[in-house]
Amino acid sequence: MPELPEVETIKNDLNSKILNLKISQVTVSLPKIVKNDLTFFQNILNNNSFSNINRRGKLIICSLKNGNYFLLVHLKMTGQLIYQKGEEIIAGGHNEDQFSLSFPNKHTHLFFTFSDQSRLFFNDLRQFGYLTIVDQDQLNNKLKLYGLEPLSSDFTLKNFRSLLHNRKKNVKAFLLDQNLIAGIGNIYADEVLFASEILPTRSIDTLQTDEIRELHKNIKAILKRAVKYRGTTFNNFVDANGQKGSFLEKLRVYKKEKEPCSKCGGEIIKKRIAGRGTRFCSECQR
């Protein structure tokens, strides 16, 4: 499940590898993942190149060099963007089970071929991800829907406090709401709440001043640390430098149900909260 740290890692890798490469071909084998008219999509991309790649929440935004257009890529739950140059594989997605060193494979729905013969593959087992080309206005409208960016300078304690003001939803649902705070998914929501010793069912309006401070601090710290470890979901993935995404080893509650809590030894509980499988320690989270 690519969340902010995983998408950030992919974005950084792609920025260092594919900028200004000329796109010589776009091969689409599953048209429904392209949310444009396919002819338009191909016409814009052919002979174009990516001038920059950015991220907002979990959305990847590729600026195109020719024409004022942007390629948006959302990986949803099982999407991957994998760049391959010769035998060298540079940027990956998650889910080792669909990961094979041979591309395209049965989950490859689209790929770009660049003029140096390197290729960028979009793979997606569940086919929920998408690619779409938008103009500046459409991009602006899309970006309006995203809330505070946790690793940006806007994510101050003051701004975080005003975001919480007059809200009543439970804190788990709050963390998952992309319109309020962008980029947190199920894994990091549970990890942040565990680190903050706050129960996921707590209503926002019951949070104490020190709990809000703790929440703010841990959102930043955990996401930052996960980016440093190249995310959680690349466990079998090895990049060009032989590095692994290894935040998986750092998880304290996600997928740890029935195991003892690493802080207090109590049992990690799993319950359905805000429509998601939610793990927490009923002893140290209050």
Next chain:
DNA sequence: CTTCTTGTTACTGA
């Protein structure tokens, strides 16, 4: 066979 998995949107009803 059933149930669970999760990002996002859409929809219902309170």
Next chain:
DNA sequence: ATCAGTAACAAGAA
């Protein structure tokens, strides 16, 4: 307006 709950999307694991 705000919030909770659920279905839908799809494929695979258990």
